[in-house]
Amino acid sequence: MTRELLKGNVAIGEAAIRAGVQAYFGYPITPQTELLEYMAWRMADLGRVFLQAESEIAAINMVYGAACTGARVMTSSSSPGFSLMQEGLSYIAASDVPAVVVDMMRGGPGLGNILPSQGDYFQVTRSAGHGDYRPIVLAPASVQEAIDLTMLAFDLADRYRHVVILAADGQIGQMMEPAELPPMQPLTAAPPWALRGAQGRAPNRISSLYMHAESAEAANRRIQSRLSQIRQYEQRSLEYATEDAELLVTGYGTAGRIALSAVQAAREQGLKVGLLRPLTLFPFPEERLSVLADRVQACLVVEMNAGQMLDDVRLAVGGQIPVEFYGRMGGVVPMPDELLTVISRMYRRVAAPA
Amino acid sequence: MLQEITPVMLPVYERPAALAGVHTHYCPGCTHGIAHRLVAEALDELGLREQTIMVAPVGCAVFAYQYFEMDGCEAAHGRAPAMATGIKRLLPDRTVLTYQGDGDLASIGIAELIHAAARGEPFTTIFVNNAIYGMTGGQMSPESLEGQRTSSTPGGRDVQRTGFPLKVCELIAGLEGTAYVVRRSLHDVASIRKAKKAIVTALKVQQAGAGFSLVELLSTCPTNWGLTPADALTWVEEHMLPQYPVGDYKVSAAALRAAAG
Ligand SMILES: Cc1ncc(C[n+]2csc(CCOP(=O)(O)OP(=O)(O)O)c2C)c(N)n1
Ligand code: SF4
Numbered sequence: 001m002t003r004e005l006l007k008g009n010v011a012i013g014e015a016a017i018r019a020g021v022q023a024y025f026g027y028p029i030t031p032q033t034e035l036l037e038y039m040a041w042r043m044a045d046l047g048r049v050f051l052q053a054e055s056e057i058a059a060i061n062m063v064y065g066a067a068c069t070g071a072r073v074m075t076s077s078s079s080p081g082f083s084l085m086q087e088g089l090s091y092i093a094a095s096d097v098p099a100v101v102v103d104m105m106r107g108g109p110g111l112g113n114i115l116p117s118q119g120d121y122f123q124v125t126r127s128a129g130h131g132d133y134r135p136i137v138l139a140p141a142s143v144q145e146a147i148d149l150t151m152l153a154f155d156l157a158d159r160y161r162h163v164v165i166l167a168a169d170g171q172i173g174q175m176m177e178p179a180e181l182p183p184m185q186p187l188t189a190a191p192p193w194a195l196r197g198a199q200g201r202a203p204n205r206i207s208s209l210y211m212h213a214e215s216a217e218a219a220n221r222r223i224q225s226r227l228s229q230i231r232q233y234e235q236r237s238l239e240y241a242t243e244d245a246e247l248l249v250t251g252y253g254t255a256g257r258i259a260l261s262a263v264q265a266a267r268e269q270g271l272k273v274g275l276l277r278p279l280t281l282f283p284f285p286e287e288r289l290s291v292l293a294d295r296v297q298a299c300l301v302v303e304m305n306a307g308q309m310l311d312d313v314r315l316a317v318g319g320q321i322p323v324e325f326y327g328r329m330g331g332v333v334p335m336p337d338e339l340l341t342v343i344s345r346m347y348r349r350v351a352a353p354a
Numbered sequence: 355m356l357q358e359i360t361p362v363m364l365p366v367y368e369r370p371a372a373l374a375g376v377h378t379h380y381c382p383g384c385t386h387g388i389a390h391r392l393v394a395e396a397l398d399e400l401g402l403r404e405q406t407i408m409v410a411p412v413g414c415a416v417f418a419y420q421y422f423e424m425d426g427c428e429a430a431h432g433r434a435p436a437m438a439t440g441i442k443r444l445l446p447d448r449t450v451l452t453y454q455g456d457g458d459l460a461s462i463g464i465a466e467l468i469h470a471a472a473r474g475e476p477f478t479t480i481f482v483n484n485a486i487y488g489m490t491g492g493q494m495s496p497e498s499l500e501g502q503r504t505s506s507t508p509g510g511r512d513v514q515r516t517g518f519p520l521k522v523c524e525l526i527a528g529l530e531g532t533a534y535v536v537r538r539s540l541h542d543v544a545s546i547r548k549a550k551k552a553i554v555t556a557l558k559v560q561q562a563g564a565g566f567s568l569v570e571l572l573s574t575c576p577t578n579w580g581l582t583p584a585d586a587l588t589w590v591e592e593h594m595l596p597q598y599p600v601g602d603y604k605v606s607a608a609a610l611r612a613a614a615g
Contacts, residue, residue: 023444049443053436054469061433061466065409065440068427073440091430195425195441197405197448203374205419207410207428 003180009034009173011143011181012076012102012166015150017042020187021100022071023049025062029081030114031170032104036076056081060088060101067097068206070194072154072187076102078170079120080111082128089163090129094208094219096193098157100150101135102166104173107331115331116170116254121308124167125282133223135163136230137281139252143177149279151182156234158188160226167281169304171254171333230283237285238277241267245274246351248292249343250313251302252278254333259302262339271347281309286316293317298350302339303327322350370394372403374423383583385540385573386415389482392546393451394422396553400561406449407441409434411463413455414488414575432463435470438477449560450477456497457487460520464496467526474531474565478556481522481568484575485594492578496520499597504578519597523570527603533565534613535604539572541590545600555613562612572598 006014013035016024024039036052043050049066053059059075066073077085082103092099105120107113124137136156140146146168153164190196195204210216240260242248251259256277266273276292278285293299298321301310307325314323326342328334369375372394380386397403403424410418412431419426429437434452442450459467459481467479486504487493493506497519501510513519527535534556538549549571556567572594574586581589605613 023440025440051439051443054465057433058436058439058466058469061430061436062440062443064429064433065427065437066444067440068407068437069441069444071444073444087430088433095427195407195427196445197407198423198425199404203423204425205427207419209416209428 003178005176006143006179007034007174007176008143008146008168009104010038011147011179012150012173013038013042014181015147016074016100016154017046018182018184019151019154020072020185021048021074021154022187023066023073024075025051025053025059025066025073026075027053027056027059027077027081029078031106031116031173032076032078032102035102035104035173056084057088060085063099064088064092064095064097067092067099068195070190070196072098072158074100074102076104078104078106079108079117082120082123086129089135090127090131090133091208093129093133093135093163093223094131095206096161097206098161100153100157100164100166102168104168104170106170113331114170116304116333117329117331118169118253118255118304118308119329120167121281121303121305124165125284125312128163128165132220134227134282135165136160136234136283137165137167139279139281140166140168140172141253141257141277143172143175144179145279146172147179147181160230162226162230169254234280235283235285235287236279237288238279240275242274242276242292244272245295246272246297247343247347248274248276248296248299249302250276250278250289250299252281252309255302255304258334258336259339261336262343265336265340266343266347269344271344272351273343273347278309284312284316286312289313289316290318293320296321298322298324298346300343300346301325302334304333305329370398372397372423374421376421378421379417380414381577383574383576383586384414385484385571386482388540388546389480389571389573390418390421392550392553393453393480395550396557397424399554400557402449402557406451407445409438409441409450409452411452411454411458412489413458415453415455415482416489418453432458432461433466434458435463435466435475435479439470439473439475442475442477449557451480452477453480454482455488456481456483456485457495460496460522468529471526471566471568472529472531474533476560476563476565478560479568480553481570482573483570483598484573486575486578488575488578492575499593521598523568523603526568531566532568532604533606533609534559534567536602537570537572537598537600539590539595539600540574541572541587558615559609559612562608562615564608564612565606567609572600
C-alpha cells in the first residue's frame with residue numbers, strides 16, 4: 001500500500017467507493033463540492049449510480065429509496081444543505097435502513113460562510129431530524145481518519161441498520177495530506193429485507209408509520225435498544241499523554257487536532273496536560289471520559305462553536321471536576337499558540353494552584 | 355330417483371393477486387379503492403406483481419404499501435418521486451410506481467415531481483386528484499376549484515388570493531423527459547375502463563424505458579366534500595371535468611411504440 005497526497009473531500013469519495021457504495025446522490029455546496037464532483041466521474045467510470053439531485057431534500061429521499069433496495073448508498077452536504085435533510089434522515093432512521101451522510105460543516109447560522117466550523121454538533125448528535133433517535137456520528141481530524149471513518153461508517157450503517165453521519169469541519173474536506181486508501185472491497189449482497197420485488201416470497205414493506213401508540217412505542221423501543229447497543233460497543237476516542245495529566249483537554253476534528261499541538265507544546269513546558277479526542281460524537285466516549293475525570297483536576301473543552309460538545313462532556317463527568325470551554329465561531333479556526341495560552345492559564349488556576 | 359345437484363359457483367369477480375387481502379381504511383364511496391383495484395389489475399395483466407416496488411404517499415393512501423401484495427415503502431410527504439428515483443436507479447429492470455394524492459404531488463412535492471419528470475425517470479406515477487387534502491380533514495389543495503369550499507377556504511376558493519388550480523398534466527407534458535402523461539376520471543364505469551387501459555399503457559411505457567409516465571385520475575372525497583358517494587361522482591362530472599379535461603397530454607413516439615407492443 002502506498003501513501004498518496006489526497007484532498008479530504010476526494011479521499012472520502014474514494015473511500016466510499018472502496019467500501020462498495022453503489023449510489024451517490026447529492027447537491028453542490030461549498031465546502032464539500034469536490035466530493036460530489038469526484039463521484040460524478042468516478043461512479044460513472046465504475047458503472048455505479050451518481051445523480052445530482054434538484055435539492056438536498058430530493059437527495060436524501062433518493063438515498064432513502066436507494067437504501068431500501070439494500071445497496072450501500074450515501075449523500076454529502078454542508079450545514080445549510082444538511083438542514084434540508086432533517087426530515088429524510090428521520091424517516092430513514094425510523095425505517096431501519098442503513099445510510100451514510102457526510103456533513104462538511106461550515107460557518108453558520110443562516111447562510112453563514114464557507115469556512116470550517118463545528119456549529120452543527122447539536123444538530124448531528126442530538127437527532128438530525130424530528131423524533132426520538134440519534135444517528136451514529138463520526139468525527140475525523142485528518143485525511144487518513146476521514147478515509148478510515150468513511151469505511152467504518154458503511155460497516156456501522158449495515159451492522160445497526162442505522163444512519164451514520166461523518167461530521168467533519170470544512171477544513172478536513174479542503175486540506176491535502178498524504179494518506180493511504182484501503183483496497184477495493186467487493187459490493188455487498190442485498191439483505192433479505194430489501195425491496196427488490198416479491199418474487200417467490202412474501203412482500204417486504206418498509207415504512208416509518210405506526211398508527212397506534214402501542215406499535216409506535218414498540219418501534220421506539222426497537223430504536224432505543226439499537227442505540228443502547230451502539231452506546232455499549234461503539235464509543236471511540238484517541239488519547240495523548242493522559243496517564244499523569246492534571247488538566248484534560250478535549251476536542252474533536254480540527255479543533256482536537258489543533259488542541260493536540262497545544263497540549264504537546266504545554267508538555268514541553270512541563271505542564272501535565274493530556275488530550276482526549278472523540279472519534280465518535282454519538283455515541284459520545286463518556287465511559288473513557290468519566291474514567292479520566294476521576295484522575296484529572298479539571299477539563300477544558302475546545303470547539304469551533306459556542307460550546308456544544310461541552311454539554312456531553314458535562315454529562316459525562318457529572319460534576320466531578322470543573323469543566324471550562326474555549327471556542328471560536330463563524331469559521332474562525334483557533335491557533336495552537338492561542339490554545340496554549342488558554343491551557344497554561346487554566347492549568348495555573350486549576351491544576352497547580354500557587 | 356332424484357339426484358342431488360351440487361350448485362357450481364364460478365367466480366366472476368376476484369381480488370387481483372396484486373391486491374393484499376386486507377381491509378382498507380378508506381371511507382365508503384372513496385375512489386381510492388377503485389384506483390387501487392385498477393393498478394392491481396393492470397399489474398396482474400402484465401404479470402408484474404413480483405417485480406414491482408410501490409412507493410406510497412403521505413395522504414389518505416399512506417397505507418397503500420400494505421394494500422398491495424408486493425414490495426413497497428412509504429415516502430415522506432411529497433417525496434415519493436425522489437424515493438422512486440433512488441429505487442429505479444438501483445433497480446432499472448424493476449417496475450416502480452408512486453401513488454400520490456394532489457396535496458402530496460402538486461403542493462409539497464411539486465419540485466420532486468417536476469424534476470423526476472424532467473429527468474425522464476422511467477417510473478410511473480398514479481396521481482389521485484380529489485381537489486382537496488383528504489387526510490388532514492379537507493383543506494384547500496392546489497387542485498381545489500375556483501369557489502370550492504374547503505375548511506381553509508370557508509368562503510370558497512378565491513383565486514385572486516389563493517392562486518389558480520394547478521394543472522399537472524398540462525404542466526409536465528411540455529417536459530422532454532415525459533413519455534406518457536394522461537388524465538382520466540373515475541366517475542363512471544366507462545371512464546373507469548379507460549383509466550384502467552391508461553394504467554396498463556403507462557406500465558408498458560415504463561417497461562420499454564421510454565421515459566416518465568403519469569396517469570392522473572379525477573377522484574372523489576365524499577367525506578370532505580360533504581357529499582354522498584353518488585353526488586360526489588356527479589360533482590366530478592359537473593365541476594372537475596370542465597376544469598380538468600380528460601385526455602392524452604403527451605404520448606411520445608417511444609410511448610406509442612410501447613403501447614402498441
Ligand atoms: C411534512 C408534512 N406536512 C404536512 C403533513 C400533514 N398532511 C398529511 S396528509 C396531507 C395532505 C394530503 O392530501 P392529498 O395529498 O391531497 O391526499 P388525500 O388525503 O386527499 O388522498 C397533509 C398536509 C405531513 N404529514 N407532513
Ligand atoms: S377522507 Fe376523502 S380521500 Fe380520504 S379516504 Fe375518506 S373519502 Fe377518501
